[in-house]
Amino acid sequence: MRYAIFGDIHANLEAFEAVLEHANSLGCQEFVCLGDIVGYNANPSECLEKVRELGCPVVRGNHDDDSSKLKTGGNTNPVAKAAQEWTFNKLTEEQRAWLQSLRYVRQVDNFTIVHASLDHPQQWHYVTNKFDAIASIAYQFTQLCFVGHSHVPQIYVRGESVEQHDRLDIIMEEGKKYLVNIGSVGQPRDGDWRASYCVYDTETGQIAIQRIEYDIATAQEKIIAEGLPQSLAARLAEGA
Numbered sequence: 001m002r003y004a005i006f007g008d009i010h011a012n013l014e015a016f017e018a019v020l021e022h023a024n025s026l027g028c029q030e031f032v033c034l035g036d037i038v039g040y041n042a043n044p045s046e047c048l049e050k051v052r053e054l055g056c057p058v059v060r061g062n063h064d065d066d067s068s069k070l071k072t073g074g075n076t077n078p079v080a081k082a083a084q085e086w087t088f089n090k091l092t093e094e095q096r097a098w099l100q101s102l103r104y105v106r107q108v109d110n111f112t113i114v115h116a117s118l119d120h121p122q123q124w125h126y127v128t129n130k131f132d133a134i135a136s137i138a139y140q141f142t143q144l145c146f147v148g149h150s151h152v153p154q155i156y157v158r159g160e161s162v163e164q165h166d167r168l169d170i171i172m173e174e175g176k177k178y179l180v181n182i183g184s185v186g187q188p189r190d191g192d193w194r195a196s197y198c199v200y201d202t203e204t205g206q207i208a209i210q211r212i213e214y215d216i217a218t219a220q221e222k223i224i225a226e227g228l229p230q231s232l233a234a235r236l237a238e239g240a
Ligand code: ZN
Pocket: 008, 010, 036, 061, 063, 149, 150, 151
């Protein structure tokens, strides 16, 4: 079975469509969504419906959570907050209820999925270094777990100790555990503007991060046209 695992779509329809097209061209039969379908970009409702059409396993992200209920206060930055309020108003009540129904952690086939990390999934810890990875792997009961949230693709391996892998295209080995951060479809933050997602082949044990070009100009124009903060359009081109 070949899985396409994607997340942090963040309402970027152009990036999401490019990813799905690429995954289909690679013969992916199953899809898995790690959450943050909405937030930041201009097509929350459309991206949400596209995920639902796939009928795939989904876990809840912090933006799915925040954008489907109006919170006052909190320490979110003003740009994120503006996008959140805009997103809330774009979603129907039924779509918000669906986002609120999503679970935080799921097991799919022989692997686990969670938006942020397995240690306190509802506290949205970022996995950005091996110490974060150690904390999450302590709660990982499958050989393999996929996370997102940081928008930076990385692979961690626990053998004798936990280390960050120097590659993003690997074959799993027996006796080791793997924590894979799949990066972001709709707002990459590793300096590479292309959409990021992961292909996992259960037969060969291959895990490969993919980077896909998409129509960034259209995504940016929509952000501006909707009156969302301009910085959200600019950062897409920077992969930041
Ligand atoms: Zn995100």
